[in-house]
Amino acid sequence: MTAEIKKVAVIGAGVMGAGIAAHAANAGLPVVLLDIVPKPGPDGTVADRSAIAKGAVEKLLKTDPAPFMSKAAARLVTPGNIEDDLGLLADCDLIIEAVIERLDIKQALYAKLEGVRKPGSVVSSNTSTIPLAKLVEGLPESFARDFMITHFFNPPRYMRLLEIVAGAQTRSDAVAAVARFADVSLGKSVVLCKDRPGFIANRLGVYWLQAAAVYAGDMGLTVEEADAIIGKPMGIPKTGVFGLMDLVGLDLMPHVLGSMVGSLPANDPFQAIARPMPLVEKMIADGYTGRKGKGGFYRLNREKVKLKEAIDLSTGEYRPQAKPRIEAIDAAGRSLAKLFTHDSVHGRYARAVMGRTLAYAAALIGDATDDVEAIDEAMRLGYNWKEGPFELIDKIGIDAFVTMLEADGVAVAPILKTAAGKSFYRIEAGTRQVLTAAGSYRDIVRPDGVIMLADIKLKTQPLLKNGSAALWDIGDGVACFEFTSKMNSLDPDTMDLLRKSLRLVEKQMKAMVVYNEGSNFSVGANLGLALFACNIAAWPEIENLVAAGQDTYKALKYAKVPVVGAPAGMALGGGCEILLHCAAVQAHAETYTGLVEVGVGLVPGWGGCKEMLNRWATLGRMPKGPMPPVAKAFEIISTAQVSKSAAEAKELLFLRPTDGITMNRYRLLADAKARALALVADYAPPKPPEYVLPGPTGLTAMQMAVDSFAKLGKATPHDIVVSGALARVLSGGDTDFIKPIDENAVLELEREAFMSLVRHPGTLARVEHMLETGKPLRN
Incomplete structure (x- = not known):
């Protein structure tokens, strides 16, 4: 039986290993970080046998964005080396291997670990290229039972996805313990994958990136055009695909492609687009490896007054970056179906890349996973897609999508045939459901300790509402006040509804939580309204707004019931001020707050x-x-x-020492509600x-x-x-x-x-x- 995970070891102090160690320390756990002993110097000696791991911690403290949520977390990491310090692993509950992707090196390390780890401790690998079955081949059953793959995404602090792969012999209770730890303590959304090449996110994500690069070259598009199409219209970050490859590092692509080509069967659709790209090979050889190098598909030419340049895919020469006007995007509006069927090279490119990517996602059902929702979650959190592949197919329409694939000669996966005439997601009796591979629907059930406001909205109507905010009953006598304006900016309507909400809650309920599920809690006051008022010299109206905000926040502070702020993302200006007036705050770990x-x-x-x-x-x-x-x-x-984390917000006293921090964004509302209820008994305002x-x-x-x-x-x-x-x-x-x-x-x-x-x-x-x-x- 696997005990609760209270101490972690990470072996391999490279970028990923060190980042994983830092994030385990962010969770408040003691961490052992080991690497090899450095090679001897010219005099034949090694000055510091643990220099690699120590240097990794020092580098983490200087890295931006910061891997540590506070510098204090670094003190929880004990650096060492695998020759002298394996004894430090004897009381570790979870040992994560993040060494070089070579099977012989990993298996030699596992043999050493078997001699020092305590019974029931879990060993995992961060590999994304070597099958689990190969990793445990020839090793004792006692090791295989405690072994799994835990595939983190870089940077480990900020990327919320964790893929877990269990083997045929892996204990189910070990998987459950690691998944629970990753969820609650590390803030990860855990996706269970089959032992297949690339698992889910990289299998599909690398296909998507490769398809985008190959078809851009084939169709004569510029990198700016490609990124404009495979970006905002798809709900994908504005980096698009070429910008994302620059961010990840071009030098990684050949290794990942080689691994995929070597491990996937010859009939896999990936093989058809896995062509060598001489331009990329030349860029890597010349040091153009992306943002970490001299530039990539985009670069900043500092010799020409910081001129932004992009590479010409046909000539390999840099030229000034251009902002393209894509008629297909304008004509399609928000309709992906119209974009995919637009009679232009840009429409054909969108269809070639995203059509095939979505078709490939469908083909992974039954191979990488049996779960539609798992693939969508993997792409949302692993590649920052706003909507997952099956959600995008629903927007196009399954039948229309299948017709497109057949017209283009693209294989139609069995799940698409099963879904004919249906949708992958639906709302039934106020509950969101997802289609299974068998063709039936199942309810989407949240884990214990997770409440989503989006689910509550499907089942009920707001208690109060206007154009900028809403008040919801979230059960047990607790209300939730939600900002709903653009970027959750604050305006007179927000203040008006907040005052009305406080009066209602004081009369009818026990407590209130201030929370929303936007990317940011609030960016502060609506500057556009303020500027308009200034331009017409409406000084009394501006002063009234300032006074109204002060009175509203005072009413919140001295309310007869406890009000708990529950921020995530940016909480700036007025968004920070509302938190300062709450009886308590339960903040997501990634809360960036300040008076700006x-x-x-x-x-x-x-x-x-x-x-x-x-x-x-x-x-x-x-x-x-x-x-x-x-x-x-x-x-x-x-x-x-502005705090760079909730932990730093405590150091700056934007949060009190007694305020709570939730690591998993999905658990924030439930934690804030529990905090509010805990304050109810004998509550008195300050x-x-x-x-x-x-x-x-x-x-x-x-x-x-x-x-x-x-x-x-x-x-x-x-x-x-x-x-x-x-x-x-x-x-x-x-x-x-x-x-x-x-x-x-x-x-x-x-x-x-x-x-x-x-x-x-x-x-x-x-x-x-x-x-x-x-x-x-x-x-």
Whole structure:
């Protein structure tokens, strides 16, 4: 019986192995990271026998995006080497092998592990090319029973997919234990795969990339045209295919292709497109391996004032990058069927690449997996597709899709014939169902501990709703307040419904959760509305909005029932401020939050200043006196610091030390609901704080600091204006530190500063620039 996984070892400190070790440490587990002993130096000695693993940890700490969620997690990793330190594995529950893809090396390592690991511990391989049956061939049954493949995706912290492959002898309880650990502790969505080449995501993903490259060359398309077609119209990231290959690394492609060609049968559709690509081979030889090299299909020519260039697929020469206009995309609108049937080279390209890719996905049913949903999940999370292959086929229409394949002479997989006249997904009695290989439907059942708002919406109507937000009953007396505007930006309608929701919940329910299933919790206030109001000089309306936001967030803070914030992704500006006013927060691990208003020439106006002052005064373990918490809040807000994880949000006190972190995005709502219910008994809202602020002396100190930054060229003229206004708020205005002030006084200072800045030309220029470019203006 496999015990709970409390300690992990990773063998192989390369990019993947080190990344896996870092993520296990992110989960709060002690981790052993081992690699080989370095080769001796010229003097015949080895200065540090564990230098490779130690160097890997040091590199992780410098990598961006960061593999560690906080630098503190790095202290949980113990580096060593496989000659001296195998004894460190004796108390590990899970040992993950991530060494070079050579069967002889892996099997030699497994033989050593068998002599040191504890009974019942699990050994897994991160391989994506060697079949499990080959890996355990000739090894004892006791090892085979405890062995499986755990295929992580790079970078392990950020890619949510984990493919697990069990062998014929692998214990089912071992698979269940690792899957549960990966789900709850590592935040992975686990997909069970058969022991087939490339498993699911890479088998299909590599086919897709290869088809896109081959047909672009055959049809004479540019890389920009190909990426424009096989990108946004398909719900695929804007990198498209050539941009994605640059990101992954062109030098990996020949190895992956070679592995697929060698392991797949001769009649597999992959073999028909697995042609050598001389251009790619030349690019790799010349050091053009993608973003990690001198460039790839795209590059930045720094000799020509950072000119963005793209390679010509026919000549191999670079030229200025162009933004193509694709008539087929414009004509098709949102219809994939119209795009695939558009009478143009672009329509034919879309159909050739995606038609065959979707057909290949269907062919994997019964081979790589028996589960339609598994393939869709693998592509959504392994390749960031918005919708999986079978969801895309549903959008086209199964019968229409089959007709296209037959017209193009593409084999029609059995599952497509089974699905004729149906759809792969349907809603039945408020429950989402998926088609099985046998032709019947089954309910999509969430694991224990998972609640999805999308499921609740299928069965019920909102308690309250307007154009920007909605309130839902999620059971057990708990309501869920959801932002629904574009990018979940906040506007007067949001505030209006939030106030109404608080009143309803206080009368009828036990608690409320603020949560949504968008890519980002909230990007803050709707800047477009603010700019429009400024352009027509509607200053009273702007001040009313600021006051309304302050009053609404105060009502939330002092509500009679607990309100729990449940952010994921970006929670910026006003989105951060709502979290600061919640009774508690249950955050997804990948929460990026901060008060970023200075980037558009403003200061936090919905209570962010007062809450950060209070946090650092009461939770910050600061030196005594009124100035230290003020200086810390000023440093964080004036530099628009944004946490790079929920763990870092705790370090910046955007989250309290007592706030919770959920690793798996799918478990966030259930965890937040549980947190809210745990607060219900004897709940009382917090007592209003008093602020001891330094007044004019503190203002002067902060202004001097800004002046010194300006002299160093680190602060622009408008930075000085904005920082001065922020310093006045945080110092308490004309107050005297002998006389405490209440939060209403700080809110009044916030409003005054906000209104003075919103009229400033420098601020208006920043807002316009942010709306046009998405980037801050340094004016």
